[in-house]
Amino acid sequence: MTAQVVNGKEIVASRRERIKQETAALKESGVQPGLAVVLVGDDPASAVYVRNKIKACEDAGMLSEAYRLPATTSQAELLALIVKLNEDPRIHGILVQSPLPKGLSEEEVNETIAAEKDVDCFHPVNVGNLVLGKEGFLPCTPAGVIEILHTCGVPLAGKHAVVIGRSNIVGKPMALLLLREHATVTVCHSRTPNLADITRQADILISAVGRAGLVKREHVKPGAVVIDVGMNRGADGKLCGDVDFADAAEVAGLITPVPGCVGPMTITMLLNNTLQSARRAANR
Ligand code: NAD
Secondary structure, X not given: OOOEEOOHHHHHHHHXXXXXXXXXXXXXXXXXOEEEEEEEOOOHHHHHHHHHHHXXXXXXXXEEEEEEEOOOOOHHHHHHHHHHHHHOOOOOEEEEOOOOOOOOOHHHHHHHOOHHHOOOOOOXXXXXXXXXXXXXXXXXXXXXXXXXXXXXXOOOOOOEXXXXXXXXXXXXXXXXXXXXXXXXXXEEOOOOOOHHHHHOOOOEEEEOXXXXXXXXXXXXXXXXXXXXXXXXXXXXXXXXOOEOHHHHOOOOOEEOOXXXXXXXXXXXXXXXXXXXXXXXXXXX
């Protein structure tokens, strides 16, 4: 293996320690950051994500409230809970875990969460601010990737970054944040022909697809930085990313592991957004 492996655990631990200290300082001035996490239905993966988020919040010294609703919850009941949380001064961030059970509208949920409590950055106002480059919440997964790149000292300005995936949650906002960093950005997706021809031009390659083993050595330019956002179950049932790690690491210069890097960094950015939101509330 030639690639250096990003020490995600160390980066996450040091960033969370800073958030913990800043949370304690804010608490001393009378405001404890608070996050409400809403889970509808009984998807086992979602239950794990929610548990991890609640635990991370508690570890950081924040208030965390979990609302576990049955899959039979109606849209009106879900929206009523969100309206209640919008008005709750103890809560600075509201997160509704996706995917929602069939029949519930994520779009309506995203539009109902107050923009100033939208720590996931899904509300149209926050997405608009992101596109315009205005101040506001940054979407957690792409913001986490940028933090990882900064922490590892990866130069971005003028570099060619290729993002695989164009979802509203990862691919599109990832491209926007890379543009903010003055990278030249290419976005690939399921209709992109000859994927490897494009990804091989990348100084920084970010995969957010959801397909194990998609990115192999032939997709990677020698010495490139490879960031794996994917979270999949491999044939052995183990958690893995989109990147065939052992194969791509033979060619890459720097590579992130799955698990243990982008996933926990995403939760760290959620804590950071909740802290920011509480600070803004304290200043209002
Ligand atoms: P999505 O299904 O909404 O989007 C996947 C994207 O991949 C689409 O834009 C599609 O066009 C593209 N795609 C599909 N097949 C392709 C192919 N063969 N070649 C090129 N592009 C292809 O998924 P998402 O919500 O963006 O999530 C992507 C992955 O990232 C998933 O594995 C998800 O679990 C993971 N994820 C991880 C975190 C984290 O915290 N680590 C957060 C969000 C998502």
